[in-house]
Amino acid sequence: xxxxxxxxxxxxxxxxxxxxxxxxxxxxxxxxxxxxxxxxxxxxxxxxxxxxxxxxxxxxxxxxxxxxxxxxxxxxxxxxxxxxxxxxxxxxxxxxxxxxxxxxxxxxxxxxxxxxxxxxxxxxxxxxxxxxxxxxxxxxxxxxxxxxxxxxxxxxxxxxxxxxxxxxxxxxxxxxxxxxxxxxxxxxxxxxxxxxxxxxxxxxxxxxxxxxxxxxxxxxxxxxxxxxxxxxxxxxxxxxxxxxxxxxxxxxxxxxxxxxxxxxxxxxxx
Amino acid sequence: xxxxxxxxxxxxxxxxxxxxxxxxxxxxxxxxxxxxxxxxxxxxxxxxxxxxxxxxxxxxxxxxxxxxxxxxxxxxxxxxxxxxxxxxxxxxxxxxxxxxxxxxxxxxxxxxxxxxxxxxxxxxxxxxxxxxxxxxxxxxxxxxxxxxxxxxxxxxxxxxxxxxxxxxxxxxxxxxxxxxxxxxxxxxxxxxxxxxxxxxxxxxxxxxxxxxxxxxxxxxxxxxxxxxxxxxxxxxxxxxxxxxxxxxxxxxxxxxxxxxxxxxxxxxxxxxxx
Numbered sequence: 170x171x172x173x174x175x176x177x178x179x180x181x182x183x184x185x186x187x188x189x190x191x192x193x194x195x196x197x198x199x200x201x202x203x204x205x206x207x208x209x210x211x212x213x214x215x216x217x218x219x220x221x222x223x224x225x226x227x228x229x230x231x232x233x234x235x236x237x238x239x240x241x242x243x244x245x246x247x248x249x250x251x252x253x254x255x256x257x258x259x260x261x262x263x264x265x266x267x268x269x270x271x272x273x274x275x276x277x278x279x280x281x282x283x284x285x286x287x288x289x290x291x292x293x294x295x296x297x298x299x300x301x302x303x304x305x306x307x308x309x310x311x312x313x314x315x316x317x318x319x320x321x322x323x324x325x326x327x328x329x330x331x332x333x334x335x336x337x338x339x340x341x342x343x344x345x346x347x348x349x350x351x352x353x354x355x356x357x358x359x360x361x362x363x364x365x366x367x368x369x370x371x372x373x374x375x376x377x378x379x380x381x382x383x384x385x386x387x388x389x390x391x392x393x394x395x396x397x398x399x400x401x402x403x404x405x406x407x408x409x410x411x412x413x414x415x416x417x418x419x420x421x422x423x424x425x426x427x428x429x430x431x432x433x434x435x436x437x438x439x
Numbered sequence: 440x441x442x443x444x445x446x447x448x449x450x451x452x453x454x455x456x457x458x459x460x461x462x463x464x465x466x467x468x469x470x471x472x473x474x475x476x477x478x479x480x481x482x483x484x485x486x487x488x489x490x491x492x493x494x495x496x497x498x499x500x501x502x503x504x505x506x507x508x509x510x511x512x513x514x515x516x517x518x519x520x521x522x523x524x525x526x527x528x529x530x531x532x533x534x535x536x537x538x539x540x541x542x543x544x545x546x547x548x549x550x551x552x553x554x555x556x557x558x559x560x561x562x563x564x565x566x567x568x569x570x571x572x573x574x575x576x577x578x579x580x581x582x583x584x585x586x587x588x589x590x591x592x593x594x595x596x597x598x599x600x601x602x603x604x605x606x607x608x609x610x611x612x613x614x615x616x617x618x619x620x621x622x623x624x625x626x627x628x629x630x631x632x633x634x635x636x637x638x639x640x641x642x643x644x645x646x647x648x649x650x651x652x653x654x655x656x657x658x659x660x661x662x663x664x665x666x667x668x669x670x671x672x673x674x675x676x677x678x679x680x681x682x683x684x685x686x687x688x689x690x691x692x693x694x695x696x697x698x699x700x701x702x703x704x705x706x707x708x709x710x711x712x713x
Contacts, residue, residue: 222610279480279571279645279685281551281618374655374677377662385665389673391680398673401665 171223173216173252174260175202187223192216194254195228208232208255216246223261225252353437355395355420357388360432370438371395379406384429388420395420395435402429440509442472445698446559449667450690453675455646456683462486463644463688464552466494471505472559473498474690478572478644480618481541481550489537489550489620496533497556501525511561511700522558522565523629530554530567530619530627537620551618554627555586555642557692559634561700567629570615573648575656577639577664582657585632585640589617612649639664640692643674646685650678660691667691 173192175183185192185202194202195213204213210230217224223246227234235253236244244250248263355371357378369376371388377400379385384402388395396417399405405412406428408420420426424435448469454461462479464487475497479490510522517524533554541547553570566574566586574585587593591614595601601609619625639660647656655677663670671689678687 279478279553279613279615281480281570281615281621373658375659375662375673381665387663387669387673389676391676398669400663400669 171218171221171246171261171263173202174262175204176258176260177256187216187218190218192218194259202259204254204257206255206257209257213254214252221263222246223263225250225261230254352390352392352394353439355388355390355435355437357426357433357435360425360434362431378433379429379431386426386428388435389417393419397426404429440560440698440701441470442559442698443469445695446472447667447693447695448474448690449671450688451668451671451675452688453679453683453686455686456679458684458686460484460487461686462490463646463686464490464494465642465688465690466498467690467692468498468502471502472510472564473501473505474557474642474692475554476556476572476642476644476688476690477552477554477619478570478646478686478688479550479552481547485541485547485550486552488540488547489552492537492540493533493552493554493619496536497526497529497554500529500532501558504529509560509700510558510565511563520560520563520565520631522560523567523631526556526558526565526567527627527629530556530569531625534619534625535623538623541620549621551621553615553644554619557640557642559692559694559698562698563631563633564640565629565631567627569625569627570618571612571645573641573643573645575641575643575653577641577657577660578635579637580661582653582660584653586628588615589628590615612645634694636694636696638694639667640694641674642690642692644686644688646683646687647674647678647689649685650681650683650687664693667693 171187173185173187174181175185189201192202193200193212193215194204195211196203196205196209197211200212212228213230214225214227214234217226225234225236225244225246227242232255233240236250246261248261250261252259252261356368357371358368359365371390373390375387375389377385377387379402384404385400386406387398387400389398396419397406397408397413398417399413399415406426407413408418409425420435422437426433426435446469448467450465450467452461452463452465464477464479465475467474475494477490477493479486479488481489504525508521510520510525512521513519514521514524537550537552541550553572555568555572555574556566557574558565568574568586569589571588571590573588576583576585592606592609592612594616596603596606617625641656641660651674656674659670659673659677663673671691674689675687
């Protein structure tokens with residue numbers, strides 16, 4: 170669980186775990202984090218925590234809120250961010266460990282967003298946005314943004330939408346595809362045929378070789394290494410003189426491959 | 440009309456590298472030109488119950504209907520090919536079945552499924568979909584997405600809140616705005632498209648498109664088009680090699696030649712001779 174460390178002039182005053190969805194900060198007593206200082210507004214800011222993500226939002230305070238020295242209205246908190254309200258500092262600490270993995274797993278699960286949740290958010294946004302010609306459009310946009318965060322908490326339940334926190338969409342997340350682990354680049358060198366001596370680097374995830382309609386094989390680049398698979402044609406490719414089966418065949422450095430009558434050598438570049 | 444000589448179909452489904460269960464369900468009936476892919480959601484094994492119900496109900500009901508009516512006949516009410524209505528009604532039927540099961544049995548509460556259905560006929564196909572299961576098309580070397588997801592992300596892209604580039608890194612790819620079995624009523628998106636000989640269609644669950652770039656999918660279809668079975672396996676393998684965080688399912692369909700609807704007596708005889 171993430172937490173905030175409240176300090177003033179380098180003196181740690183308090184540690185506050187972000188256990189609630191909304192943690193309010195302000196001068197008045199009803200706030201979750203009360204800071205009794207005249208530079209702090211009655212309702213100064215709020216931290217919205219959704220799963221493992223926390224967002225800081227300034228609630229229109231008189232003196233504003235700084236994050237890492239910059240005035241912000243809304244901010245997606247990252248580990249070690251420092252929130253400043255007047256002379257007070259709140260350091261945001263995201264505890265590392267198994268949590269990011271758990272969160273990632275949560276995000277992989279498909280969940281449905283119920284129209285009721287959308288509507289609730291829209292109404293809330295409309296109420297907040299007041300009337301006017303643009304209100305409907307604004308509400309729609311706000312709903313989309315709000316529901317983005319709300320739904321992560323509400324899932325498929327009918328829980329009313331959370332207040333409009335910044336859309337997490339704009340924030341960078343882990344890339345969908347895990348980066349390919351570093352692996353040696355493979356290449357083939359043609360040993361016979363018209364292009365004998367030519368070298369072909371196998372940088373793409375798959376490279377097809379052969380003559381369409383006669384015999385085609387594919388070389389696939391995988392984390393485990395390179396594989397050759399027969400694609401079409403009555404004849405199958407050979408590796409070191411052995412005809413390969415229909416399953417992918419792992420290629421080793423300096424294997425000799427023959428496809429459609431052309432001999433070639435597979436090798437790994439360092 | 441039997442489409443098994445006209446459509447070449449290959450499919451592959453895999454639980455992926457992380458999940459223990461496969462909540463995806465696929466069904467293909469090349470003879471009737473029908474393909475269904477569903478990606479279930481819900482606790483324990485409820486997801487696979489929902490997706491299994493969706494594919495079973497939709498295939499069996501449409502197969503039944505196809506014995507009585509041809510998909511290309513014009514519907515009296517809508518003045519359009521009957522296929523659209525056929526898919527819509529069977530999707531609604533599946534929705535009711537899943538919804539009722541979810542309501543009556545506590546262990547299935549909240550289950551649902553995304554869906555993509557294709558029915559081929561008369562040089563055309565009707566596509567119905569709900570949620571983020573997708574249909575892609577490879578035509579004359581160009582790979583493109585046919586369906587548009589019913590997801591929060593897609594809505595945000597449409598309304599200009601985020602760009603397609605930002606969407607690739609968004610955190611809430613998994614939030615769908617429409618699904619089968621969640622509410623008593625549902626509105627599937629149903630569209631008709633013309634097909635061409637040589638086209639390759641890819642139906643897939645989000646386990647594929649979240650893990651593999653569109654570009655790599657297109658390249659695979661182009662490179663391995665000569666062997667659909669291998670292409671399907673290769674796509675699943677690529678998703679797994681990239682992490683395989685979700686169940687991965689693909690159905691590949693290649694249109695081998697023209698298949699106009701037999702019209703008139705001679706047409707019917709000709710079709711029968713074929």
